[in-house]
Amino acid sequence: MTCAVGGRSWASPTSCCTWRRTSTRSPRSSRRWPEKTEASLRGPAAPYDTRANNHPKRRPGAAVTTLATERRTGNLPAEVTSFIGRKDELGEVAQALERSRLITLCGVGGVGKTRLALRAAAQVETAFPDGVWLAELSALREPAMLARRVAEAMRLPDLAAGDPLDLLAEHLADRRLLLILDTCEHLPDACAMLAEVLLRAAPGLRIVATSREPLDVLGEHVVRVAPLAAPTPDAAETDDADGVAGVDDFDAVALFLDRAALTIPRRALDDLDRRSVASLCHRLDGIPLAIELAAVRLRTMSLEQILERLHDRFKLLGAARGRQDRQQTLRATVEWSHHLCGPDERLLWARLAAFPGGFDLIAAEAVCADEIMPGDVLADTIGRLVDKSIVQYERDTGRYRMLDTIREFGLEELELLGGREELSRRHRDHYLALAESAMAEGIGPRQLAWIHRIRREHHNVRVALDYSMSTPGEQGTGLRMARTLHPYWVYRGLFGEGRDWLSRGLAAYPERDLERCNGLIVGAIMHALLGEIRVAETLLNEADLIAHRYDDDYLRARMLLASGITTFCAGEEESLPLLEAARESFLRVGFRSPYDLACFPHLVALQLYGGDLDSALATCESGIAVCDSTGETMIRKFIVLSRSLVRLLRGDLEGASRDARDGLEDKAEDDDLLSIAVALDSIAGVVAAQGDNYRATVLGGAANSMWKMIRSPMLGPSYAELRKVSLQAAMAPLTEAERAEAIARGAAMTIAEAVAEARSTGKPGEPAKSDSPLSKRELEVAGLVAEGLTNREIAERLVVAKRTVDSHIEHILAKLGFTSRTQIAVWSDRQE
Numbered sequence: 001m002t003c004a005v006g007g008r009s010w011a012s013p014t015s016c017c018t019w020r021r022t023s024t025r026s027p028r029s030s031r032r033w034p035e036k037t038e039a040s041l042r043g044p045a046a047p048y049d050t051r052a053n054n055h056p057k058r059r060p061g062a063a064v065t066t067l068a069t070e071r072r073t074g075n076l077p078a079e080v081t082s083f084i085g086r087k088d089e090l091g092e093v094a095q096a097l098e099r100s101r102l103i104t105l106c107g108v109g110g111v112g113k114t115r116l117a118l119r120a121a122a123q124v125e126t127a128f129p130d131g132v133w134l135a136e137l138s139a140l141r142e143p144a145m146l147a148r149r150v151a152e153a154m155r156l157p158d159l160a161a162g163d164p165l166d167l168l169a170e171h172l173a174d175r176r177l178l179l180i181l182d183t184c185e186h187l188p189d190a191c192a193m194l195a196e197v198l199l200r201a202a203p204g205l206r207i208v209a210t211s212r213e214p215l216d217v218l219g220e221h222v223v224r225v226a227p228l229a230a231p232t233p234d235a236a237e238t239d240d241a242d243g244v245a246g247v248d249d250f251d252a253v254a255l256f257l258d259r260a261a262l263t264i265p266r267r268a269l270d271d272l273d274r275r276s277v278a279s280l281c282h283r284l285d286g287i288p289l290a291i292e293l294a295a296v297r298l299r300t301m302s303l304e305q306i307l308e309r310l311h312d313r314f315k316l317l318g319a320a321r322g323r324q325d326r327q328q329t330l331r332a333t334v335e336w337s338h339h340l341c342g343p344d345e346r347l348l349w350a351r352l353a354a355f356p357g358g359f360d361l362i363a364a365e366a367v368c369a370d371e372i373m374p375g376d377v378l379a380d381t382i383g384r385l386v387d388k389s390i391v392q393y394e395r396d397t398g399r400y401r402m403l404d405t406i407r408e409f410g411l412e413e414l415e416l417l418g419g420r421e422e423l424s425r426r427h428r429d430h431y432l433a434l435a436e437s438a439m440a441e442g443i444g445p446r447q448l449a450w451i452h453r454i455r456r457e458h459h460n461v462r463v464a465l466d467y468s469m470s471t472p473g474e475q476g477t478g479l480r481m482a483r484t485l486h487p488y489w490v491y492r493g494l495f496g497e498g499r500d501w502l503s504r505g506l507a508a509y510p511e512r513d514l515e516r517c518n519g520l521i522v523g524a525i526m527h528a529l530l531g532e533i534r535v536a537e538t539l540l541n542e543a544d545l546i547a548h549r550y551d552d553d554y555l556r557a558r559m560l561l562a563s564g565i566t567t568f569c570a571g572e573e574e575s576l577p578l579l580e581a582a583r584e585s586f587l588r589v590g591f592r593s594p595y596d597l598a599c600f601p602h603l604v605a606l607q608l609y610g611g612d613l614d615s616a617l618a619t620c621e622s623g624i625a626v627c628d629s630t631g632e633t634m635i636r637k638f639i640v641l642s643r644s645l646v647r648l649l650r651g652d653l654e655g656a657s658r659d660a661r662d663g664l665e666d667k668a669e670d671d672d673l674l675s676i677a678v679a680l681d682s683i684a685g686v687v688a689a690q691g692d693n694y695r696a697t698v699l700g701g702a703a704n705s706m707w708k709m710i711r712s713p714m715l716g717p718s719y720a721e722l723r724k725v726s727l728q729a730a731m732a733p734l735t736e737a738e739r740a741e742a743i744a745r746g747a748a749m750t751i752a753e754a755v756a757e758a759r760s761t762g763k764p765g766e767p768a769k770s771d772s773p774l775s776k777r778e779l780e781v782a783g784l785v786a787e788g789l790t791n792r793e794i795a796e797r798l799v800v801a802k803r804t805v806d807s808h809i810e811h812i813l814a815k816l817g818f819t820s821r822t823q824i825a826v827w828s829d830r831q832e
Helices: 035-041 087-099 113-123 143-153 164-172 188-201 233-237 241-249 251-260 266-270 274-283 288-299 303-317 323-340 343-352 361-368 375-387 404-417 420-440 447-456 458-470 475-484 486-491 495-508 514-529 533-547 553-570 575-589 594-609 613-630 634-649 653-670 673-689 693-710 717-731 736-747 751-759 776-786 791-798 802-816 821-831
Strands: 002-005 008-011 102-106 132-136 177-182 205-211 220-224 392-394 399-401
Touching (some): 087 102, 087 113, 102 113, 113 132, 132 143, 143 188, 177 188, 188 205, 241 274, 251 274, 288 303, 343 361, 343 404, 420 475, 420 486, 447 486, 458 475, 458 495, 486 514, 495 514, 594 613, 634 673, 653 673, 653 751, 673 693, 673 717, 751 802, 776 802, 776 821, 791 802
Parallel strands (some): 102 220
Antiparallel strands (some): 392 399
16 A cells, blocks of 8 residues: 655555564574583674675676675774784785684794784785674673674674674674674684584685684694794894894894884984894794884883893893793793883873773873872873873874783783772773763763764773673662663664663562663663563563662653563554653653653654654654753654655655754764754655655665674564565565566675765755765765865865765776876866
8 A cells, every 4th residue: 555655656554554573583503512612702693794795797787685794895994003024924824814714823922923814815805795894802801792793893783682602603694794893712613613613604715813722623723823034143243234224124133123113213213223123033932922012112222222121131030941931032022121210100000000991181180190199290200101102092082092912911910900890890890980970961962972982982881891790789880871871772772782681680589679670661662672572571560679678750751661672662553652651751741861752753663653643743842842952862863764665654754854864964973873864765765756656666675784783673573664665565566587687786796885875865946866986975085185185184174084985986987997096186187
């Protein structure tokens, strides 16, 4: 059944109001693995995405089921220092990738495994059409989080219920990509399990792992990463001029000189005695991290002094020669760096090791400052640790971090000093306060700023939650932190992770008090949105028993909201009166959390499905008014997108298009897949109503892929049927070949491409198609390139993320067949 919209057909909501209880949980995989390993790695939910390979040679109409991730080229970081040597190892890795699907780079800490993996991956990047992706595992401590961490690194949404490893395997099943698992040694069993499962599920997958030991997986090719070539004692001590000059050809010496050039003037570099340099590199066994730590000492010491101090340190350690003792060589170098630090620097080194995912100065002061080390002393001391390369400073973000080997040493020192438990508690208290501050300003102009701040601290938030959940007496605080972060879980689309932390907190904290009641309410909402209706109902039943003991109108309003959302996701008719009652209750007692306003978009959906478009529009307007009066932005954007669908069904194409594009402008930079999918649905309807059924079907194909990633009933069971009928109506005028081609084209788009396509199509009064191969946004970016702006400057001009501009530039180069920004600039100038 269809209704007339602008003279064209679009689905009528009355055609799909077949309410039914549904569950979107996928069947458990039939794979069976050793119980211990499986239990440690698997968890209840994971990000999900199942797009097919985006191969240029795919024939029109071939089976394409899912959307591309944000960038085909992956997430390899840019190198910030020059890469020295490793020619033979790079060749070995490249050859191994042709023969084997799992390559493990093994070597002692500090030997350069990560740098080698990244450089090797960059050199073969073009061989993997679905990208090269880096998953950094050093900050991860829980094996059960491994699959989710890999999915997070690949920028996959966490919106689907199901097993994390199964869903990740399904995502990778038909792709050709290279995955780098960096720092596996502290999770060897979990990493081996993950690698084996993924390699069996995905024939086009290659994995490069870095570890201090092999993963012992069938088919693994181990590349032993040795230290850099260094001069022998004879070469270091020769008086022959040719021999001395030849030491510069050793990779270890080249690295030392390269890093020294960043520390001392050119003239001083030229004056360095090559015999002493050769002796130093030999003494340090050619280990890159040890060499870099020594090179930075040239700021305050002569080369001869460095050699003398190192000799004393090695003598004290009693390190013998040989492969096994190369780790002792590195430790001696780190200990030497520690010995050269002052008392304040040593203390702060140990305390800063409590941060697994980096930190800013505010966090360092909150966690590490006390009467022994006041805040002003701490700030100066961090600066000195940066000068000594103990702490790395990221100028673009204003954050600090430690290399793994340096941090491990700091943790050992912290154990010796005592107070690690106290520091862990202070670390937790800081990030709990951060979460509660975000909640306190959750409705207001600083809402998004707080969300993005927590996003930067995600690793630290996880450590704080884990500390609370696993420490006796702290579980109630952990549950409070997990449910306080509810708006963050929702805004970031981290439904699975949020659900898991709440489940863990509820399991660890059995007290039947108000804290547990609030945790049960938030947990029920998260389970319901993931389609786990029975679990949600069980939690609500317990929450109801506890809530009756409290005379709290706000608590009752939240119970009504949670019950309404649960019945909404189940497709039950009583959700309408429950959500109406929740809205009226919140209007009386006040909206205190952003998610309290979720009653509005859910009510709109129910009214839209029932064909009551006037009430749906009125609910949108009242919800937007409440958001405007409170300063709420997160839910407001989704209400605007809901209004877009209502306006489309009312025949207001201009209003529908405007609302959908407003939603895209607001949401596309925040990885909000749900909102982007709804916006694409609405714009597809506008485009179909304008008569461009092919382009509407392309957008529908892209939206289909997003909904397959989401794979949960967040908009209720009827929305899927509404979408299905609408897309069928859009495709009806097309031939079978055109339909298949359009769906395939939409499914093959990246998220950024789909958003750009939607932004540039279907505007009332404009042609449906453009002669330019670029979207409107891409044309805008090309013009700014022609003005000479960098990607970061373009991002600031357009108020978008830099990685979004990076993606636009890649798409422009690909569409125009160019290889440089200069070509883009010349082309853009010619268009004017």
